[in-house]
Amino acid sequence: MREVTRAHLATLAPATTDERVLDPAAPLDRAAWRSLATGLGLPGVRVPEDLGGAGLDRTAELVVHEELGRALYDGPLLGTLQVAAALLELTDDPVNRQRLRAIAGGELVAVPAMPVEETFPLLYPDAERTGDRIVLTGSLPCVVDAQVADALLVLAEHEGFHAYFWVRTDDPGVRVLPLPTLDLTRRMASVVLTRAVGELVAEQDRARAAVAAVRQGTALALAAECVGVADRCLEMTVEHLKVRRQFGREIGSFQALKHRCADLLVELETARSALAIAVRAVETNDLRGRRPESLAGLAVARTRCGRAAFHIARETVHLHGGTGYTWEHPAHLYLRRATSDQALLDSTGQQARLLATSVLATLHAEATA
Structure with missing residues (x-):
């Protein structure tokens, strides 16, 4: 594969x-x-x-x-x-x-139109039944790839509960506004729903399972993408250090640069391990995705993978010297993607708190079992 x-x-x-x-x-x-x-x-x-x-x-x-x-x-x-x-x-x-x-x-x-995180108060669109149909009203400030989607899977408030709705982007009540962002290789848009017609997909317990699938799946996908970004950046850096010559020798032979690359490799492999732990955590999660052990595993992956991608991409720019700062070299594009992914994984900086809370909850459960 x-x-x-x-x-x-x-x-x-x-x-x-x-x-x-x-x-x-x-x-x-x-x-x-x-x-x-x-x-x-x-x-x-x-x-x-x-x-x-x-x-x-x-x-x-x-x-x-x-x-x-x-x-x-x-x-x-x-x-x-x-x-x-x-x-x-x-x-x-x-x-x-x-x-x-x-x-x-x-x-x-x-594409899903919902926040990936739950670590701060969220405002969801309102769904209102009008005759034999349901209409949605509200704003979604940042939806990845909304401008090229045929449909949105929207999480909305419906009769006191969260529910999933299928909304066609060609509906007259849907307005998609492309956003200029730091990441030049990914589309993002804000979506405004003004009495847009939505088809009820799931509510209450059925919706909870689907919401958990999307939130957990998106977190793992972004963490895996970060590992890929970091891996390619380190690969480019090592290739450059093997051929760039200074003082009559390849700069990759300098001990200081060897140590920096070794440290980056350790950081990359640590991120891979964090991702593997998160996958196991998700596989053993409950219907709502709320088991403390699983939340802890996801929090570690969100933090470690995002941080590793950003740091390794930044070091790639530095270790390429003047070439890394040019528009023509792709290093800055990887740094932009890493910065964007890190923000999507932990936009509020609350994953460390969530990790601590989950670990304490697990210890408390074990002590009182």
């Missing part, structure tokens, strides 16, 4: 920095998107085979996300895979099964 994904993404990678930089309002290359579906099956990597997907496990999906980070992939796979994860919790509905088929076949692009 890793080899074929990396090889295919290499064929899609732009040759120059100018070509890599996205226009936030540019449409999605649907032909390239369908090639990911029909050639590799990436949009449906975890969708069961009887629904047209590859039927692989979470580990395979995270390998894909790691390779997406290495390649600075600019398509909507991050969100679409998490919508698929939510719909997999709701396959008793034939409509959701049909949506999964469309996602796996590359015919449907859908």
